[in-house]
Amino acid sequence: MTDVQIGLSGLVLLVTLIALRIPIGVSLIGVSFGGLWYLMGFNVAWGSLGIVPYQFAANWVLSSVPMFLLLGFICYHTQLTQGMFRAARMWLSGVPGGLAIAAVFGSAGFAAVSGSSVACSAAMGRIAVPEMVKYRYDPELATGTVAVAGTIGALIPPSIIMILYGIIAQESISGLFLGGISAGILTAIGYILVILIRVKINPNLAPDTNETIPLSDKVWALRDTWPVIMIMVGIFGGLFGGVFTPTEAGAVGASLSLAVAAIKGSLTWERFRNAILETLLTTSALIIIAVGASLLTRFLALSGAGVYLSELIIGMDASVVVILLAIVVIYILLGMFLEPIGAMLLTLPIVLPIINDLGLSLLWFGVVLTKLLEVGMITPPIGMNVFVIKSVVGNLVSTGQVFRGIFWFLMMDLLVLFVLMAFPEVVLFLPGLGS
Amino acid sequence: MFAIGKYLSKITNFVSIIGGLAIALMMFHITADVAGRYIFDSPMPGTITVVSYYYMSIAAFIPLAFAEQKDAHISVEVITERMPRWMQHNLERLALLCSLTVFGFLGVRSFLEAQRKFSSGASIVQGNSEIPIWLTYFVLPLGCLLMVLVVAYKLISSFLPQETGLDTERAQADDIDQQD
Amino acid sequence: TNLTFASGYPQGSITSDALAVFESRLDELSNGELGARVFELSLLNLRETPAGIRDGMADMGVVLTPYFPADFAHTNMVAEVSMSIELTDGGSDQAGLVYTGAMSEFIFLNCKECRDEFSAQNQLFLGSAATPPYSLLCREKVDSLEALEGKNLRTSGAQWARWAESVGANPITMSVNEIYEGLSQGVVDCSVQSTSELSVFNLFEVVDDITVNYPSGVFSGVGSANMNLDTWRSLTDAQRQALLEATAILSAEFSWGYEKGAVDNEATARDQGIGITQATDAMNADNREFIEADLKTIAEAYSERYGIENAEAKIATFRELLGKWQGLINDVQSSEELADIYWKEVFSKVDAAQYGL
Ligand code: NA
Ligand code: NA
Numbered sequence: 001m002t003d004v005q006i007g008l009s010g011l012v013l014l015v016t017l018i019a020l021r022i023p024i025g026v027s028l029i030g031v032s033f034g035g036l037w038y039l040m041g042f043n044v045a046w047g048s049l050g051i052v053p054y055q056f057a058a059n060w061v062l063s064s065v066p067m068f069l070l071l072g073f074i075c076y077h078t079q080l081t082q083g084m085f086r087a088a089r090m091w092l093s094g095v096p097g098g099l100a101i102a103a104v105f106g107s108a109g110f111a112a113v114s115g116s117s118v119a120c121s122a123a124m125g126r127i128a129v130p131e132m133v134k135y136r137y138d139p140e141l142a143t144g145t146v147a148v149a150g151t152i153g154a155l156i157p158p159s160i161i162m163i164l165y166g167i168i169a170q171e172s173i174s175g176l177f178l179g180g181i182s183a184g185i186l187t188a189i190g191y192i193l194v195i196l197i198r199v200k201i202n203p204n205l206a207p208d209t210n211e212t213i214p215l216s217d218k219v220w221a222l223r224d225t226w227p228v229i230m231i232m233v234g235i236f237g238g239l240f241g242g243v244f245t246p247t248e249a250g251a252v253g254a255s256l257s258l259a260v261a262a263i264k265g266s267l268t269w270e271r272f273r274n275a276i277l278e279t280l281l282t283t284s285a286l287i288i289i290a291v292g293a294s295l296l297t298r299f300l301a302l303s304g305a306g307v308y309l310s311e312l313i314i315g316m317d318a319s320v321v322v323i324l325l326a327i328v329v330i331y332i333l334l335g336m337f338l339e340p341i342g343a344m345l346l347t348l349p350i351v352l353p354i355i356n357d358l359g360l361s362l363l364w365f366g367v368v369l370t371k372l373l374e375v376g377m378i379t380p381p382i383g384m385n386v387f388v389i390k391s392v393v394g395n396l397v398s399t400g401q402v403f404r405g406i407f408w409f410l411m412m413d414l415l416v417l418f419v420l421m422a423f424p425e426v427v428l429f430l431p432g433l434g435s
Numbered sequence: 436m437f438a439i440g441k442y443l444s445k446i447t448n449f450v451s452i453i454g455g456l457a458i459a460l461m462m463f464h465i466t467a468d469v470a471g472r473y474i475f476d477s478p479m480p481g482t483i484t485v486v487s488y489y490y491m492s493i494a495a496f497i498p499l500a501f502a503e504q505k506d507a508h509i510s511v512e513v514i515t516e517r518m519p520r521w522m523q524h525n526l527e528r529l530a531l532l533c534s535l536t537v538f539g540f541l542g543v544r545s546f547l548e549a550q551r552k553f554s555s556g557a558s559i560v561q562g563n564s565e566i567p568i569w570l571t572y573f574v575l576p577l578g579c580l581l582m583v584l585v586v587a588y589k590l591i592s593s594f595l596p597q598e599t600g601l602d603t604e605r606a607q608a609d610d611i612d613q614q615d
Numbered sequence: 616t617n618l619t620f621a622s623g624y625p626q627g628s629i630t631s632d633a634l635a636v637f638e639s640r641l642d643e644l645s646n647g648e649l650g651a652r653v654f655e656l657s658l659l660n661l662r663e664t665p666a667g668i669r670d671g672m673a674d675m676g677v678v679l680t681p682y683f684p685a686d687f688a689h690t691n692m693v694a695e696v697s698m699s700i701e702l703t704d705g706g707s708d709q710a711g712l713v714y715t716g717a718m719s720e721f722i723f724l725n726c727k728e729c730r731d732e733f734s735a736q737n738q739l740f741l742g743s744a745a746t747p748p749y750s751l752l753c754r755e756k757v758d759s760l761e762a763l764e765g766k767n768l769r770t771s772g773a774q775w776a777r778w779a780e781s782v783g784a785n786p787i788t789m790s791v792n793e794i795y796e797g798l799s800q801g802v803v804d805c806s807v808q809s810t811s812e813l814s815v816f817n818l819f820e821v822v823d824d825i826t827v828n829y830p831s832g833v834f835s836g837v838g839s840a841n842m843n844l845d846t847w848r849s850l851t852d853a854q855r856q857a858l859l860e861a862t863a864i865l866s867a868e869f870s871w872g873y874e875k876g877a878v879d880n881e882a883t884a885r886d887q888g889i890g891i892t893q894a895t896d897a898m899n900a901d902n903r904e905f906i907e908a909d910l911k912t913i914a915e916a917y918s919e920r921y922g923i924e925n926a927e928a929k930i931a932t933f934r935e936l937l938g939k940w941q942g943l944i945n946d947v948q949s950s951e952e953l954a955d956i957y958w959k960e961v962f963s964k965v966d967a968a969q970y971g972l
Contacts, residue, residue, distance in 0.1 A: 302654075400513035478767075483790070
């Protein structure tokens with residue numbers, strides 16, 4: 001077998017193991033270890049096992065994930081966000097899937113303070129899903145919505161992916177950030193449309209209250225939204241006022257929610273303890289998968305499979321449209337297995353020159369690429385956002401159900417991608433104003 | 436067997452307290468650093484190092500067994516859920532066997548690495564202070580060891596008729612209807 | 616033989632260009648016998664690199680020794696005295712090129728302990744590299760000692776942290792991925808880095824004023840081409856010789872790239888209306904005072920923490936080399952010229968039939 005064939009066989013084996021219900025982290029680590037062994041010899045595989053897992057976890061920027069998880073769990077257990085959802089329920093009564101739409105807005109809000117989509121889903125998952133399920137929303141719709149809405153986190157600034165892309169491509173990061181805002185908003189609109197249409201067609205997915213609520217009750221309900229507003233003002237103010245970085249936002253937000261819960265009088269030792277323990281369970285379950293994904297990147301790098309895939313495009317003597325289509329296909333394929341940064345590092349050395357040669361805007365491509373990589377966060381078999389949601393909601397749904405729940409959103413993502421690619425002005429409009 | 440399960444649960448529950456402390460301290464430490472830097476012009480020295488190397492490694496690896504005990508490790512059941520019962524049972528055993536192998540390897544390897552870091556006294560310089568981090572390298576092998584124990588126990592129990600005695604109840608995972 | 620080379624720097628970076636030259640020159644010098652397959656950030660990151668080379672995940676890689684204080688104590692000690700370049704006659708002029716030469720000579724030819732520390736990690740040193748002098752990359756003008764007081768300064772090494780404290784500023788540690796956001800939102804007021812890093816981390820948009828070559832000091836704890844010992848030993852003498860020639864070129868390309876980056880970036884900064892501020896005499900005088908005193912602190916700290924013997928004498932030896940190299944590097948005009956100097960003065964003196972065997 002050639003190295004590339006070994007790499008691709010590894011992927012086939014990985015899918016098989018995951019289908020047989022072997023835990024995902026175990027499948028990833030096992031396949032990567034075996035693959036490195038076969039490819040480079042035992043010492044390399046053995047070495048990687050000693051280096052990668054520890055170095056991956058002992059990472060400052062990664063600390064935002066448990067902290068955003070904790071923020072979500074504290075809000076849930078001390079019932080800080082219930083008032084907000086009750087108000088949303090009243091004000092959005094009559095709007096099909098109103099709460100799901102509110103969850104998309106919530107994610108867009110978190111997107112503005114977190115740098116990654118995992119952090120964004122981590123915070124929103126436990127806050128929004130149980131509320132929707134409580135009002136008899138279809139669990140697949142509820143979990144799917146929050147899993148996909150998390151991807152807005154990497155599109156709306158701040159965004160770790162865009163910063164790294166800006167550094168690699170030497171593109172303006174603030175330009176990318178501005179371009180990301182339109183892509184993020186477009187994505188959010190797309191998701192809202194999916195919810196509206198699906199619930200319109202099948203109202204059982206999200207039963208309405210079916211009652212007319214007097215305005216005075218609606219206004220009165222706003223009274224209970226103050227905890228959320230306080231937390232939001234604190235996080236936004238601190239981030240944009242230069243008090244803390246996006247990495248620190250999760251920890252500060254968690255402390256803030258703890259303080260607000262204390263003021264509200266809903267903070268008990270029991271609830272705090274449960275929030276902490278749930279954060280712990282989820283963190284550990286997610287990081288072992290991410291460790292595996294990181295090992296898989298090394299295996300695929302050494303096998304040359306990523307390079308091989310992207311070199312297929314170079315070999316093509318085709319029109320711009322066909323080449324762009326090929327790029328989309330390749331990133332969607334890679335995105336099935338790799339985390340965004342790994343996929344980016346493996347492919348950019350080949351893809352960037354192609355984009356340059358075609359005379360396309362690198363800024364525009366950076367935004368499109370971010371969107372493409374984020375699609376990978378929700379596609380099976382390795383969809384980190386899906387795992388986050390599955391993990392934070394526990395036994396309420398199966399992983400498969402969350403994957404099913406994203407299907408129509410995924411179709412919308414492809415449509416949004418088409419719009420971003422066919423009408424580059426959508427992306428380049430804001431950066432153009434900025435410069 | 437039941438007694439062993441109870442005992443294992445006690446151990447994992449105990450280490451989860453250490454993990455919980457890491458999470459809580461991470462929150463307070465980062466917040467204190469932010470407050471110190473912004474309000475008092477004196478950030479807490481070593482925050483990034485302590486958070487990354489101590490809290491993060493503990494939070495990531497110590498609860499592996501705790502998560503296994505609570506069935507919190509993520510897998511995809513789409514295909515297997517349509518299989519007959521006996522086949523599902525055997526696949527569960529296969530999954531346990533795979534976990535046992537992977538975490539066994541990882542545990543041994545990371546222990547060797549930890550020993551190396553211990554003998555070289557690995558540390559990190561942050562600001563002007565030097566913070567030892569060799570200790571944190573032992574967290575991964577410890578987490579793996581506990582994981583291997585729980586997985587091995589589950590594997591053996593799967594061939595026996597009795598209850599496992601493991602505390603699998605998740606902290607209020609299903610209390611959604613009770614609140615409000 | 617195809618050598619895997621793991622770089623912890625992304626594609627398109629200065630290192631990237633240097634490695635491309637290294638790749639083609641190695642092929643030439645070894646008559647096609649040795650090739651390098653470069654992985655940029657996709658195989659090992661900077662924190663994983665020394666262990667990755669040790670275990671053979673990569674044959675070669677860029678090792679930043681200050682990330683591992685206990686493992687490479689001797690190298691780190693001489694890297695940490697880099698602000699002392701301000702006490703020499705040449706001052707900041709092409710300081711990175713000077714430091715690379717002095718560092719390479721020190722480790723290859725003068726410091727057995729340094730080499731032992733590398734071989735304890737199953738690897739060997741094949742050349743150094745350094746950045747241009749550190750400057751203050753700031754959100755607003757810093758043109759006096761008073762302006763420094765209470766400022767949050769992002770620093771990346773103990774010497775700069777001590778300097779920041781000495782001027783009444785707060786040293787802040789921040790990962791490189793956060794500098795952009797940190798400066799943009801004002802979490803830090805300045806980042807203490809070389810101006811070459813304006814483009815490396817894309818900071819033009821978030822910096823408004825630069826106090827150039829102040830407080831100075833270079834980042835020089837770099838093994839630009841560390842190699843797995845077993846791989847090195849498996850090569851023929853001729854191949855090792857070719858490799859030494861190629862790594863001399865890599866050291867030169869690496870440091871020259873950063874030097875050129877600094878010059879270009881300062882021009883770009885001017886074009887973009889970013890202020891270029893010179894430190895005042897009072898600032899420089901205060902700085903030199905700090906540096907003098909700090910040399911003692913460094914020697915004491917390293918002998919106390921890592922048991923380095925004769926620390927002061929070793930630093931003195933190194934500073935002599937620094938003075939010598941200040942004479943050798945005189946307004947170098949190209950990376951080729953620089954590579955020739957490195958080869959002639961240091962790398963050619965390493966015996967390919969003996970070194971590391
Ligand atoms: Na964001
Ligand atoms: Na995926």
